[in-house]
Amino acid sequence: EIVLTQSPGTLSLSPGERATLSCRASQSVSSSYLAWYQQKPGQAPRLLIYGASSRATGIPDRFSGSGSGTDFTLTISRLEPEDFAVYYCQQYGSSPMTFGQGTKVEIK
């Protein structure tokens, strides 16, 4: 199965700053079938990005995804207070689908 490694484990930033989250795959992700999710405490995950770079319905344009092959990035251009959360990447190009271990974006 494809192992996804997210870095850093924790990102400490202030509102208004730019956040860059990394997701690296142990082998190439087929057809850029890579998604990103946001999870806040006590809530279910929410789909942010699919197909590596397409925003899901209702997701603000400060969230963007990029990458291909084994290296993917989620960028939040200007952090809003509601963006502090845990972010997971997921690959669904190979079975079984797998998730990264998560990156926590916390308020500095």
Add this chain to the structure above:
Amino acid sequence: EVQLVESGGGLVQPGRSLRLSCAASGFTFDDYAMHWVRQAPGKGLEWVSGISWNSGSIGYADSVKGRFTISRDNAKNSLYLQMNSLRAEDTALYYCAKDSMVRGVISADLDYWGQGTLVTVSS
């Protein structure tokens, strides 16, 4: 509005069984694959099982293969997970999640999630 409501969780002894249910509404249930994803306390997400729109394709994580069985009833807009031979390491919040692709196979991004049902395996 898409809604996924899980039920059936609880405290169960090791080796016993439990059946989870997920009631779906707000979309054409029999057009989409469905999945169970779990999250152990304080941990990350782990895909457990998925089933295609017509039950023709089913998959399981190695950690549950042979012990868990996924099924669906399209007439009732419901998804199920029969969990047998439960272990302490199965303790988690179990989410029901909708596949984003119409009549796709059981591997896609998950565009809607329920709030989860907690399963605790302990003596």
